[in-house]
Amino acid sequence: MELRYLPQLANIATSKLPKVLPREDVLASELGVLEKAWNRGGTDTPAIKHLIWGIRNATRDERDIFVRSVDVVGSRLYGVCTKYSDIDVSVTVRVPEARSVEAFKRFCSRLESKLRQTRGFNNVVWIKNARVPVMKLQLNFAQHAYGVDITFNNGLAAAKSKMLAAYMHMDPRVRVFMTLLKHWGQQRQITDSNVVNSYGLMLMGLAFLIRLRVVPPLQLLSSAWITSVGWKRLGDIQRSPEEISKLYANVFCVQTEQALPRWDVEGHAGYYAGNRPGEGKWMSPNTMTAYELLFEMFKFYGTRFDPVRHAISPRLGMPCVPRTSLPELDVPTPDMYISRPQTWGERLRLLAIEDPFELSLN
Numbered sequence: 001m002e003l004r005y006l007p008q009l010a011n012i013a014t015s016k017l018p019k020v021l022p023r024e025d026v027l028a029s030e031l032g033v034l035e036k037a038w039n040r041g042g043t044d045t046p047a048i049k050h051l052i053w054g055i056r057n058a059t060r061d062e063r064d065i066f067v068r069s070v071d072v073v074g075s076r077l078y079g080v081c082t083k084y085s086d087i088d089v090s091v092t093v094r095v096p097e098a099r100s101v102e103a104f105k106r107f108c109s110r111l112e113s114k115l116r117q118t119r120g121f122n123n124v125v126w127i128k129n130a131r132v133p134v135m136k137l138q139l140n141f142a143q144h145a146y147g148v149d150i151t152f153n154n155g156l157a158a159a160k161s162k163m164l165a166a167y168m169h170m171d172p173r174v175r176v177f178m179t180l181l182k183h184w185g186q187q188r189q190i191t192d193s194n195v196v197n198s199y200g201l202m203l204m205g206l207a208f209l210i211r212l213r214v215v216p217p218l219q220l221l222s223s224a225w226i227t228s229v230g231w232k233r234l235g236d237i238q239r240s241p242e243e244i245s246k247l248y249a250n251v252f253c254v255q256t257e258q259a260l261p262r263w264d265v266e267g268h269a270g271y272y273a274g275n276r277p278g279e280g281k282w283m284s285p286n287t288m289t290a291y292e293l294l295f296e297m298f299k300f301y302g303t304r305f306d307p308v309r310h311a312i313s314p315r316l317g318m319p320c321v322p323r324t325s326l327p328e329l330d331v332p333t334p335d336m337y338i339s340r341p342q343t344w345g346e347r348l349r350l351l352a353i354e355d356p357f358e359l360s361l362n
Contacts, residue, residue, distance in 0.1 A: 031176065031291060038082055038179045043072040047141040048087060051148060054121055054139075055091060058114035065107045068092040073157040074149075075198060078165035080178045086147035087139070090154040108135065108152070155265045156357055163356065164202060167215050170282040174215060176290035181205045181297075200353050203314045208297045210317030214286045217317040219271050219356060222253040222260055225282075230255035238318050241325040247316075248328060248359070270357050311352035315359070329354050331362045 042048075052070045059067045074088030075081040095104050105128070112126040112135060124137040135150040151157060168175040181201055185191040191198045210217050216226040217234060226234075233254040237243040251260045251271040263270040288296070300319065305312075310320040311329060323331055331352035355361040 031180070034179065034183060038080060038183060042079070042081075043076050045083075047139065047144070047146055048072060048076070050120070050141050051087060051089065051139055051146075054115065054118050055089070055111075055150070058111055058118060059107075062107065062110075064096055064103055066094040068094060071158060073151075073154065073161045075182075077158075077161040078168055079175060080168075080182050080202070084144055084146065086149065088149045088151075088157065090157050091150060091152050092155075093152060104152075108133075111135070153266070156268065159265050159270060159357060160199070160355075163218065164206070166218060167206060167209075170215050171284055173290040173293065174209060177209065177214075177293050178202055178205055180290065180294050196351060196353075200351075203353050203356070204301070204312055204319065205297060207312050207314040207317060207319040208300060209293065210314065211319055212286050212288070212293065212296070214284050214288075214293065215282070217254070217315070219315050220247075220251065220254045220260075220317075222256055222258055226255050233257070234317060238316060238321070241322070244316065244321070244325045245327070265357060268357050268359075307350050307352075311354055313354040315354060315356045321354075323352055326352075326354055326359075328360050329362060330360050 055070050056067070059065075069092045071090050071092070072088070073090050075085060076087060093104075093107070095107075108126050108128065112124055115121045115124045115135075115137060120140045122138045122140060124135065126135045127133065132151055132154065137148045137150070139146040139148050164178075168178065181204075182191070182198055185196075185198065185201050190196060191201060196204075206215075209215055213231065216230075220234065220237075221230070231254075237247070237254070251262075252258065253260055260271045286293075305320050309322060311323045311326055311331060312319050313321045313326065323329070329352060352362055
């Protein structure tokens with residue numbers, strides 16, 4: 001059999017973006033249609049209002065536990081979603097200190113029972129033994145079924161979502177880039193087969209965009225401004241395992257070298273805070289289009305990224321940091337387990353992505 005196309009893959013490392021269409025304006029138009037379809041969700045739709053009403057109604061008679069807020073998190077908060085995407089919400093509750101664990105368990109059991117009795121709330125299941133306890137259900141509203149995840153006191157989810165939203169507000173290409181990346185992941189069934197979830201794909205893309213200076217590393221800045229001095233300092237950190245290790249204890253702004261205030265979120269040290277002055281005025285030195293950036297990302301991860309040795313760290317703006325440089329990240333070298341299939345489900349991690357806030361979490 002004659003191989004007409006496979007030999008071309010050997011040249012991808014030096015390839016340029018192919019002319020998939022004779023006119024780039026046609027491509028841009030099609031991408032615009034796709035982006036519009038992927039940004040018809042949001043946090044204020046009738047379905048979300050009905051969901052929040054249902055949760056509020058089911059908890060209105062609670063005496064010991066007070067529901068402070070019901071907030072949308074995840075893709076609907078940072079805007080890379082469709083009209084019918086799943087809905088993630090975080091319920092913030094105040095639990096009395098005395099017997100708090102038992103009181104919270106009873107509260108969740110009552111909420112599960114009441115939601116099951118609420119019209120349109122189907123298949124309600126409280127998964128209490130998950131890493132992040134979650135209540136899953138199917139919301140039937142206006143002739144459509146929405147998957148819903150409800151977590152509790154999940155400040156980390158809100159922080160992560162707001163950080164991704166901040167990056168997307170800094171440069172319009174980021175939203176287009178992330179939309180195309182997520183659409184590709186769904187079309188290839190990557191995000192539906194436990195290979196990597198949508199959040200992981202976003203982090204892979206974000207680390208690459210910071211590397212190409214499309215956006216600055218917000219977790220290493222006291223402002224949204226960064227000059228060549230700051231980029232040089234970031235490069236010095238990225239090349240030094242010792243400098244990377246220091247960031248576990250103290251974080252300094254790469255631009256001003258001033259210490260950043262520690263921001264604790266549920267026991268995790270964070271160094272990102274939104275609403276910085278100038279965040280909406282960021283001007284990237286990178287002039288590539290969103291689809292050129294996506295092509296370069298595929299080329300980078302396909303030719304330069306070694307999943308056995310490298311990890312991905314958007315916190316550092318590094319899409320290929322050595323795993324050994326991130327000692328707190330729980331990702332042993334895959335070759336320790338590849339020859340032992342019986343341990344694959346427990347320890348084998350072929351892809352290592354550092355969470356920006358939970359630094360030990362892959």
